Amino acid sequence: MIVTRKKDVETVKKHASKARKVIIVGCSECAAICRTGGSEQVREMAEAFSDREVLATISIESPCDKRISTRDFKRIEEELADADALIALTCGSGAQAISEVTGKRVVAALDTDFVGMVERLGRFYERCSHCGECILNETALLCPVTLCPKGVRNGPCDGIKGTACEVYEDRECVWHAIHSRLTERGELEAFTVYHAPVDWSECHSPKEAVWERS
């Protein structure tokens, strides 16, 4: 799930200062779970724009999916044609997809934080950095690239303090946790398997995944 944070409302309004007629767009998937772009937040944003004309509010199932956005915006075609700007309570991918689908000025109302694991509502944790070279099978399913602040792929680093991380002293060093888990599993030989540096020549932004037609 993509974890997002709300931007300050005044900042959002400043970016939409030239827009007199707006549409508020929410996301009923990730941003709804984060309570940054659900129906309640859409309503709050509409109230914040009460000094303008709010032509419509809409919650799209996955605004980052251009097919779904295209379909759902057809429900408000007239309002869309009349709108000066769309206020997107979505992740960055969603905001850009909405921009491409509508051709309208879009103001991003959220900051995109990370791809998160959901423990329960309000407890989201980053577990994957989508580095493109996954070593989870050698690290007892604990990702050191993400769970180590230094992203050390062959750890621990020289800063480990007892069992604790040098950076977050209240947390266990992930390489200490990997060592413990591998020991429990009788797989300690995996601990010193060498992991080469990430090949960034394969990881330039923007990444794409395009299926070839067979």
Place this chain on the structure above:
Amino acid sequence: MGALLTERLAYMASIESMEQAAALGANVPDKTALLLGEYGAICPIAVLDRIRQTLKGPVLLELLSKNKNRDLIRSSIITSAACGFQGVLLASGIFSSGDGKARPVYDLDQAQMLRLALGLRETEAIPNSFIIAVRSASGNAPAELRARWYIEEGADYIALEKGAVPGLESKTLLIEPVRPA
């Protein structure tokens, strides 16, 4: 493979001026190699080399992976050897420094730095006598396992601030911070 006739590294982590470094160097006991750190106001290798030239005895450069990509680490190792440093101590570096807002770069970890340095020595990009040491930790199983790995891979030494790794005593340099008198 490099060899250092000492068990101690007098460590100058934060060098703020040439004068301070020279004064510190004068206080270092015999049979102790000096270790110049990259922290502090003075850090480019060329400047650290000017300090090195004012000091007696072998001098190693503490080379941090922090805020360097692999290209800069490679050139830093070669440059330090070309300048006349006797070796490098490969360290990761403190995560947050300065105003703490810069994006920390950790392109290589210490194991990857070690392989890079050993490769440079193998291809004679740096002298065979150039010492390659790795800063390590002790007192817990994963750190000691990693320290053994460094030595098995070909590191000349591990360097510790405290404690010891059983069985690696002859390959261990103890880091002793030195401060102005």
